[in-house]
Amino acid sequence: MPKPEKHVFVCVQSRPETHPKGSCTARGGAPLVDEFRRLFEEKGLWGRFQVTTTGCLGPCEEGPNVLVYPEGVMYAKVTVENVTEIVEQHLLENSPIESLKISEEVWS
Numbered sequence: 001m002p003k004p005e006k007h008v009f010v011c012v013q014s015r016p017e018t019h020p021k022g023s024c025t026a027r028g029g030a031p032l033v034d035e036f037r038r039l040f041e042e043k044g045l046w047g048r049f050q051v052t053t054t055g056c057l058g059p060c061e062e063g064p065n066v067l068v069y070p071e072g073v074m075y076a077k078v079t080v081e082n083v084t085e086i087v088e089q090h091l092l093e094n095s096p097i098e099s100l101k102i103s104e105e106v107w108s
C-alpha cells in the first residue's frame with residue numbers, strides 16, 4: 001500500500017441520545033465518509049489519499065469533525081457539501097480551508 005499524501009479521519013463516534021456531549025454520528029458524520037469515498041472513486045484518488053473512520057476526536061460539540069493529516073487541520077460542523085471543497089482545495093490544491101477550520105479556542 002503506498003503511503004497516502006494525506007489522510008482524512010472522519011469522526012463517527014456514537015453515544016446514547018441522552019449523553020450531554022452528543023456525538024458526531026448524531027450530527028451527521030457517517031454521510032461524510034460516504035461522500036469522501038464517492039469522490040475518491042469518481043476522481044480516481046484512491047492511492048493518493050485515504051479516508052478512515054475514527055472515534056471521538058475531542059471537541060464533540062463542534063461536530064461532525066474531520067481531521068486531515070499530515071497538516072493536522074481539523075474541520076468543524078462539516079456538511080456533505082463541504083466535502084467537495086475539502087477534497088478539491090485541501091487535498092488536491094494543498095490549501096486548507098480557513099473558514100471551515102475549528103476555532104483555535106477549543107484547544108485552550
Ligand code: FES
Nearest residue numbers: 011024056057060
Ligand atoms: S464525538 Fe466526534 S469529536 Fe467527539
